[in-house]
Amino acid sequence: MNVKKRKKNRMAGLILALLLIAIGAAWYAATVVFPIGYLDAVGKYSEEYGVDRVLILAVIHAESGFDPEAVSAADARGLMQINGSTGIFIAGKLGIEGYTQDKLYDPETSIRMGTWYLSYLGRLFSTERTALAAYNAGPGRVREWIASDDYGDGENLLQIPYAETRDYVEKIELRKKIYRLLYFWKL
Structure with a gap:
């Protein structure tokens, strides 16, 4: 051979x-670092709540790592890390009978409640970014920021303090x- x-x-x-x-690194990232568990429930409530x-x-990945x-530390529980007062609020809106915070350990319940709440916040606020801020800090606090000349313009959150x-x-x-990027073919 030359x-x-x-x-x-x-x-x-x-x-x-x-x-x-x-290919190996992409497979590792996709299956280990960024899994896609509970896809049936995610798909079901994604469709139901838009x-x-x-x-x-x-949100599941960031909140609980699946x-x-x-x-x-604030006693938020389950896949979507819903806290006590928010859980009671959501359960009331969804008509969940006999709700206790321990029900949030059930993946289906957590995904249902968390997805409904994301939908609710999406209707409450003008942008997804603002809705996500409210998921983390609470809608009351975000409304205060929007009303503040330092962080909002009365209708939109311009800066997260x-x-x-x-x-x-x-x-x-x-x-x-x-x-x-990892699941473009599946999601």
Whole structure:
């Protein structure tokens, strides 16, 4: 074999190796780092409440990492990390009989309630970004920010004053992009 042919074969081998590494990294990211669990419930409530399923997956990933038993320092529970007073509010709106906060450990219940709440906040506020800020900080606080000359214009949230909430919204937006990229063929 001549030198030119060997170089060509080495280059082809290197390209193949890099391609296999890229495919392996994408598979790892898709299945381990960014899973898509509970897709039946996500799809069902996405359709029922008119919420983008990629948004639901991004919220679940950010809130609980797909751990249905997750509990936050503020005692928010389940996949979508719903707290006590918000859970009672949502259960009342959905007519859930015998609601207790422990029901949030059930993935179907958590996804149903969290998706309804995202839909509710989406109707309450003018942008998804503002609705996500309200999911994190609460709608009352977001209304105060909107009314403030420093953060809003009376109708829209122009700036998120709390770093935690600002980071949360950015985290969800990034996860949405990642999920769309990794699962473009499935979602």
